[in-house]
Amino acid sequence: MKKRLEPPPPERSEFAPVPGVPLWRWESWDQHGKLHLVSKPEKYTLQLLGNGWLRFSAECLKGEGIYETHGDRIVIAVTRADAGRCRPGPVAEHFVQALEAASHYHQTAGRLFLDLGRNGGGLSFSRAKD
Numbered sequence: 001m002k003k004r005l006e007p008p009p010p011e012r013s014e015f016a017p018v019p020g021v022p023l024w025r026w027e028s029w030d031q032h033g034k035l036h037l038v039s040k041p042e043k044y045t046l047q048l049l050g051n052g053w054l055r056f057s058a059e060c061l062k063g064e065g066i067y068e069t070h071g072d073r074i075v076i077a078v079t080r081a082d083a084g085r086c087r088p089g090p091v092a093e094h095f096v097q098a099l100e101a102a103s104h105y106h107q108t109a110g111r112l113f114l115d116l117g118r119n120g121g122g123l124s125f126s127r128a129k130d
Helices: 090-101
Strands: 024-031 034-037 044-048 053-058 061-070 073-082 104-108 111-115 122-127
Touching: 024 090, 044 090, 053 090, 061 090, 073 090, 073 104, 090 122
Parallel strands: none
Antiparallel strands: 024 034, 024 044, 024 122, 044 053, 053 061, 061 073, 104 111, 111 122
16 A cells, blocks of 8 residues: 655745654765765755655755655655755755665664665765754
């Protein structure tokens, strides 16, 4: 039986983490065997809500989407992204594109990893302190 998606929490002008749901900060990405560190991880966050929705921030870009998992496989689709009056940089754009390219995931020792499948590489997140 497929789980029914419920709408995300009400809109807010600023991205506010949902209490009780892990907030992940993007620490690094691997691309073709080369490790890249994120200079300001606190500006790139992800929350996977239990109802199949997700929320993210990337610099000034705030958004939401849906995700579905099957074992260690994950499919992510961004449904809304709003930058307000600013223009997100290339790293923010890469972050959103990489979320949608994720094909597998796993958690180990307080870290979340999203593998990018055929595109190679992956994203590494650390859990933000509550």
